[in-house]
Structures are given as structure tokens and as C-alpha cells.
Amino acid sequence: MTGAGSKERAARYPSCVMRPAGQVVKMPARAMDLCEFVTPASDLFVVAHLGTAHVALADWTLAVEGLVETPLRLAREEVLAMPATEVTAVIECAGNPFRPTHPVRRAGNVVWRGVPIRSLLDRAGMRAGARYVWFEGQDSGTYGGAFTAAYVKDIPLDKAMAGDVLLAWAINGEPLTAEHGFPFRVIVPGYYGTNSVKWVSRITVSDRRPEGLFTTQLYYEQAAGCSEHRPVWELPPTSLIVSPADGARLSGLRHRVAGWAWGGTEIAGLEISDDGGRSWRAATVAPRKQWAWQRFVFEWKAAGPGVHTLTSRAADAKGETQPLDGARNRVHSIGVTVAV
Numbered sequence: 221m222t223g224a225g226s227k228e229r230a231a232r233y234p235s236c237v238m239r240p241a242g243q244v245v246k247m248p249a250r251a252m253d254l255c256e257f258v259t260p261a262s263d264l265f266v267v268a269h270l271g272t273a274h275v276a277l278a279d280w281t282l283a284v285e286g287l288v289e290t291p292l293r294l295a296r297e298e299v300l301a302m303p304a305t306e307v308t309a310v311i312e313c314a315g316n317p318f319r320p321t322h323p324v325r326r327a328g329n330v331v332w333r334g335v336p337i338r339s340l341l342d343r344a345g346m347r348a349g350a351r352y353v354w355f356e357g358q359d360s361g362t363y364g365g366a367f368t369a370a371y372v373k374d375i376p377l378d379k380a381m382a383g384d385v386l387l388a389w390a391i392n393g394e395p396l397t398a399e400h401g402f403p404f405r406v407i408v409p410g411y412y413g414t415n416s417v418k419w420v421s422r423i424t425v426s427d428r429r430p431e432g433l434f435t436t437q438l439y440y441e442q443a444a445g446c447s448e449h450r451p452v453w454e455l456p457p458t459s460l461i462v463s464p465a466d467g468a469r470l471s472g473l474r475h476r477v478a479g480w481a482w483g484g485t486e487i488a489g490l491e492i493s494d495d496g497g498r499s500w501r502a503a504t505v506a507p508r509k510q511w512a513w514q515r516f517v518f519e520w521k522a523a524g525p526g527v528h529t530l531t532s533r534a535a536d537a538k539g540e541t542q543p544l545d546g547a548r549n550r551v552h553s554i555g556v557t558v559a560v
């Protein structure tokens with residue numbers, strides 16, 4: 221899949237045009253702009269390692285193959301004719317895979333529409349030994365100095381069969397743009413964005429994980445204090461203070477602190493600290509709908525005028541909390557100036 225030899229530099233989908241070629245990262249909205257429950261598509265971040273793929277529709281097919289009873293080749297119309305469903309889910313970028321402990325806080329919450337991956341797999345039928353599902357995008361190019369013929373990610377079969385993992389074609393009721401994966405992308409709710417493969421046109425069922433730059437080299441990490449490597453799959457608990465805005469000048473001592481919290485497991489509690497993490501007080505957290513982010517609200521009374529740091533820390537229903545440091549999901553802090 222990677223390598224410097226000229227033969228290996230051929231894209232697997234030559235009809236797919238990479239424009240621009242090379243990494244694309246866009247973050248149109250700051251945290252303070254993410255005030256709506258559903259993020260408008262125009263505020264959604266964009267990440268592509270190899271560039272923006274422009275998929276040729278003339279010869280487009282979806283292949284479903286590997287450890288299946290009946291390999292499928294579906295035309296775009298056949299996919300669009302299958303029963304579709306909507307899932308509201310957060311998409312969050314894990315950030316630069318070469319800096320796995322650095323938070324980038326690129327996230328949005330949108331309504332995805334598509335056909336459940338489960339429906340496709342049921343149609344093909346699983347064979348014995350099936351354990352992982354690989355998704356292959358049509359994009360190719362160079363990332364981190366290595367050539368990749370097609371972007372490939374995998375998830376466990378059990379996750380793929382959950383019914384809310386989608387082959388999606390719409391965001392908030394609008395067709396996907398090229399940047400977000402037109403004509404079809406995978407959405408894996410509750411997993412980091414890197415797994416939600418854009419421009420997908422091959423689904424492979426396998427008994428093993430695929431070897432590759434984005435599967436067994438990058439996004440394959442050692443958990444703290446643990447020798448075992450794990451893929452960057454499930455979202456740990458995370459939160460984002462949206463209001464007040466970072467750097468805001470506030471008048472009066474009483475202010476409402478609000479934002480979003482989410483993770484692969486429902487958020488059960490959120491705490492705010494205004495003293496650098498020495499003491500914490502509970503905010504109110506809304507229950508989760510599907511895989512959406514959850515709103516938190518905290519009525520804050522500043523100890524006095526001056527500069528304050530406000531920090532949010534989410535805990536999920538399994539009891540996992542955001543670390544204070546050393547991880548991409550570390551607590552979020554903002555600074556505000558209070559005048560009376």
C-alpha cells in the first residue's frame with residue numbers, strides 16, 4: 221500500500237482526480253461559533269490527508285467483497301434506492317497522527333443520511349471468520365512522505381453491524397460536497413473522524429486488520445502505561461466551552477458557561493473549574509440523542525474582577541474522565557476578563 225518504487229505510486233482509482241493534491245485542513249468555525257446543536261455544513265471542518273478527491277461518476281460502483289457469500293457490485297442508483305436512515309452524530313478529528321497527544325478540537329454535530337452498512341453486509345451475507353470491515357476511499361497521494369494508492373480504514377465487524385454506521389450521501393439534508401466525500405462516505409458514530417472514510421467505493425470483510433499507513437502505522441497507538449497498541453477508534457469523553465468566547469471581557473460577576481460534551485459512551489457528568497483544576501463544580505448536562513453532542517450549562521459566579529480561567533471536564537457513563545494533560549481529549553480551558 222505504501223512505498224517509494226515507481227510501480228507502487230499508481231493510484232488504485234485512476235479516474236479519480238485529486239484537486240488540490242496534498243493535505244487539506246480547514247476549520248471555518250471557532251469554538252464560540254459552534255453555538256447551534258446542529259452545525260451548519262458551512263461551519264464543518266474539513267480534513268483530507270491526500271487532497272480533495274473528485275470521483276468520476278461514469279464508472280462508479282460500490283464493491284462489497286472479501287469474506288462474504290455473494291460479492292456485490294452496486295451502481296450509485298442501486299445504493300440510493302436502498303432504505304435510508306438518519307443519524308445525528310458528532311464528527312471529531314483526532315488531529316495530527318504524528319502528534320497523538322495534541323488536541324485540535326475540530327468537531328461538529330450534523331444529521332447524516334444514508335444506508336446502514338449493516339443492510340449492505342446483510343445483502344452480501346457473512347462467511348465464517350469475518351471480524352473486520354475495511355472501507356476504501358478513492359483518494360490517493362502522499363502523506364508523511366509515503367505514497368498511498370487508496371485511503372483504507374477498518375472497524376470491527378460488530379461495530380459495522382450496529383445499524384447506525386452509515387454509507388452516507390447527505391449532511392443536514394444537503395448532498396455531500398466533494399470535500400466531505402461525494403458521492404458516498406462512511407459515518408462511524410462514536411468513533412474518531414479518521415474512520416469515517418470519504419469517497420468510499422469498496423467494502424471488504426476480512427478476518428484481520430489491513431496493514432497500512434493509516435491503520436497499523438499511524439492512528440495505532442500505545443495507551444498510557446500500557447504496552448499494547450490500539451487503533452484510534454472509540455471517542456473518549458471530550459468537551460468544548462462555547463460560551464463565553466475565549467478571551468471575552470465580561471461585566472458583572474454572574475455568567476452562564478455553556479458548551480458541548482460527547483464521547484463514544486454517553487456523557488454522564490460535566491464539571492467546571494475556575495481555579496486551575498483545584499476544585500470542580502457540577503454543570504447540568506442534557507441527555508444524549510443518538511450520537512449527538514450534549515449541551516452543558518453552568519451558572520458561574522466569579523470570585524471577583526480580573527482574569528479567570530474556566531475549564532470543563534466531562535465524564536462518561538463508564539466513569540472515564542477527561543485527563544488534565546497529556547492526551548488529545550484533555551480538558552478544555554478558556555480565559556475571560558471580568559470587570560464589575
Ligand SMILES: Nc1nc2c(c(=O)[nH]1)N[C@H]1C(S)=C(S)[C@@H](COP(=O)(O)O)O[C@H]1N2
Pocket residue numbers: 264265266267268269270311312313314357358359371399400401412413414415416417418419420
Ligand atoms: N478517504 C478519506 N477519508 C477520510 C480522510 C481522508 O484523508 N481520506 N480523512 C479522515 C479524517 S482524519 C477526518 S477527521 C474526517 C473529516 O471529515 P470531514 O472533512 O467531512 O469533516 O474524514 C476522514 N475520512
Ligand SMILES: [Mo]
Pocket residue numbers: 267312313314315413414
Ligand atoms: Mo482527522
